[in-house]
Amino acid sequence: MRVVAAMSGGVDSAVAAALAIDAGHEVTGVHMALSRTPGTLRTGSRGCCTIEDAMDARRVCDRLGIPYYVWDFSEEFAETVVADFLAEYEAGRTPNPCLRCNEKIKFAALLDRAVALGFDAVATGHHVRMVDGVLHRSLDAAKDQSYVLAVLTEDQLSHSLFPLAGMTKEQVRREAAARGFAVAAKPDSYDICFIPDGDTRGYLAERLGDRPGPLVDATTGAVLGEHRGTHGYTIGQRKGLGLSRPAPDGRPRFVLGIEPVSGTVTVGPVTGLDVHEVTAERVVFPSGRPSDFPLRCTVQLRAHGGTVAGTADLRPGPQRTEQLRVALDQPVRGVAPGQTAVVYDPGDDFVIAAGTVVSTVVGTVVGTGVNTAAAAEVATGTGTPR
């Protein structure tokens, strides 16, 4: 096949490209320029989006003896991923821009362009296994990326190659070293690529500005103080609430809900974070639509989170769409609307469905797009906000 290898400049995509060549494909390396103002060499490399990463990708292609190009998707990236990221926070939700990028850029803009230019598929360095058209978890559980690819359609996946398949990260690094790639020891990227300093709160504050609103106690309804904008809060957040008075019971308080219209941030005890059920929209079946709903499953609710068993069912959503509702066997602490729910088989090995969480059931109280979830780590992997 004629294959575009998406080269981020990292070790995974480098080895993926090499393996695609070994498999007999005719491979062209493409680095996606996503940022409008790529950093200078001095800002150093973070795994994607800087000039240094583009150069790393180029050098790998040199060694592989394949053509290398930079394709500019900065406009699409700004219009979809970045604008969506801001809009989601503005609406009190917690988005994952990496999923959005996979869905709208890597396996959409890049794939479409590649196919239109005569290529058959796009190869990436994601750690997943495709088995008979079904998206499976990587054998390296710690590096598994099936969660961030679960939003892809069958059609998108049918034009995708994941040459790393069953390799562990350690094997990938050894392979890269054996092939003499300079990126063999390059650190993994964790940050959001368009927030180079990792300061998500600062990035949001700068762009969304001051939008003061009340901090309200969930149990008493009392106004406890004022905040500078709901975008400074994530469901499940404990630190930096700026509360002078302790709770009457002396227990720590957490962000339980964010209501974007009035700008209300609700805080309360940790028990208010326990989610028993999630409802998701924009439902995708990356491995084909199963017929046997309701079904037993495991569900993953954040990129680096664990899974929990449950029962998934489909029901009609607004405007003739479908909703995916998952009842969780045990409560999950902190799930924010905007996060992606990915449903796996009961053995937790392959993806059945994915959707964007729109509401959750906490304890006995129903949240409606204004509720719950834990920490920035949920969506961004940047740790607890300060």
Added chain:
Amino acid sequence: MTYLDHAATTPVLPAVIEAVAAASATTGNASSLHASGRAARRRLEEARESIAADLGARPSEVVFTSGGTESDNLALTGILRARRQADPRRRRVLVPAIEHHAVLDTAEHLAARDGVELGWLEVDDYGRVHADTLAAAINEAPDEVALVSVMWANNEVGTVNPVRELAGVAHARGIPLHTDAVQAVGQLPVDFAAVGVDALSVSGHKLGATTGVGALLVTRQTPVEPLLYGGGQERGIRSGTLDVPAAVGLAVAVHDAVQQRAERAAALAALRDELVSGIRALLPDVELTGDPGQSIIDGGPSRLPGSAHLRFPGCEGDALLMLLDARGIECSTGSACTAGVPRPSHVLLAMGMDERTARGALRFSFGHTSSPGDVRAVLDVIAPVVERARAAALAGSRRR
């Protein structure tokens, strides 16, 4: 392989390789006083005299540099600083926006850091600066203009500027004019004295010399502050031990370029016209950018003979480039890039083209190794390549 990117760089001439190799095999710092030093100095000065003779300059007007970029930087920064030192009112630099980045970025740096005021000279649809435009810009504040810089021929679209006329306009007000002649030498008759400019940039590797050598021709009357300080070589304008082999190679290349110019220019123009008419016969909506080259300016054609800059409506230039590259044809989108990110060309935007049209541009440039086979190679594949690129651009716009 079909190499049609001679405006980017052109193959080094065999005679240059031979001359550089021979000179590299000898020892001697051209500033040393002993026999080896004298021998190196002799080779250097002979190279200088040869270049001066070929380009209508005096030997003392030839300053060796590391190439076109340094020559441009030296001319703009050096002349501006010297002129402003002499009269602090002189804080304006006049340039058109179609200049190479070596001029543009230098001018913008001077504006940002040295308090220089930039006057942008308007260009017409071909990318040409007219004498009355320059006169009007100077007349806004004649005493404040330190320098005018207008390229002889544009590297992207090939349009030639009326440099002699522009120099006359500047001189009428006592203002020096620098011209970036990097693309002009070898393709157009370049005579430093006859054209009357005060400084002129030359690059070696566009002529078949090695990369990393060039010259700034600058009259003795033009004050230039150095960028590099040290041993005081090159009249103190450009310190640094002279690269004698490279200078020797540059002299060989300039001589070849000037000797062969008339004949080569005619051959290049014929190949170019064959390519343009061939492509337009297959794809009637393709258009040539810049001056068509039918007029005469300063004794030469009004367009670089080796330059074919074409607009392919509905295509993205970088898609065309990739598809042609995969078929062994090498050309350019003509736009500058950092980390290879394609951007619409600043030249085309300055000519009034919209971004979308500018993105569909491709430059084929012919040089001393070009042949009719190169034209045939392009014509054999261009139609399906364009069809493919159009489909890709359509797919992209549908999705969005």
